[in-house]
Every structure is written in structure tokens, then in C-alpha cells.
Amino acid sequence: MNQSVTVYITTLCPVCGMVKNFLHIFEITYKEVNVDTNPIALMKLIGKTRKLTVSQTNVNGKWISGFDPEKMLKALNK
Numbered sequence: 566m567n568q569s570v571t572v573y574i575t576t577l578c579p580v581c582g583m584v585k586n587f588l589h590i591f592e593i594t595y596k597e598v599n600v601d602t603n604p605i606a607l608m609k610l611i612g613k614t615r616k617l618t619v620s621q622t623n624v625n626g627k628w629i630s631g632f633d634p635e636k637m638l639k640a641l642n643k
Contacts, residue, residue, distance in 0.1 A: 568593060568624070568625060568641060569623070569624070569626070570588065570593055570596070570622065570623070571595060571597075571622070572584055572596070572620055572621075572622045573598045573600055573606070573610050573619055573620060573621040573622070574597060574600070574619055574620050575599065575600055575601045575619050576599060580619070580620050580632050581619055584632050587632070587634060587637065588637075593641065613628070614628050614630070616630055618630065620632065622637065624641060627640045
């Protein structure tokens with residue numbers, strides 16, 4: 566199954582690292598967007614999620630805030 570995963574991060578976010586490590590462990594390919602260096606992406610992210618925090622992960626159109634392995638696996642159908 567083709568997965569669409571995008572992780573929105575900041576440079577110094579420890580939770581963002583946990584999300585990325587989790588995706589690496591499960592060999593999930595993902596797109597990374599660093600909102601520190603992309604303010605337009607940050608504004609779009611806030612508009613979509615209504616949250617001011619990272620990490621935010623979009624898995625197949627479903628938004629997951631922070632590091633929530635159970636929700637991620639469910640969204641990935643694993």
C-alpha cells in the first residue's frame with residue numbers, strides 16, 4: 566500500500582526526533598517540512614491543524630499531533 570506521510574518539525578524539537586525515529590524503525594518513507602526555515606508552511610500548518618505545536622504528522626490525510634505511536638500505526642494500517 567502506498568503511504569503518504571509528511572512530518573512537520575522544528576530544528577530543536579525532541580518529539581520530532583522521536584516521530585522520525587519511529588518512522589525509520591518501521592521503514593516508512595516520509596516527507597519532512599522544517600517550519601523553522603519555511604514560515605509559509607508554518608502558517609498553512611496552523612491553518613490546517615489549528616495547533617501551534619510540532620510535531621504534526623499527516624498520514625494519508627489524517628493529522629496526528631506529537632508522538633502517538635498507536636494513532637500512527639492505525640493511520641498506517643499496521
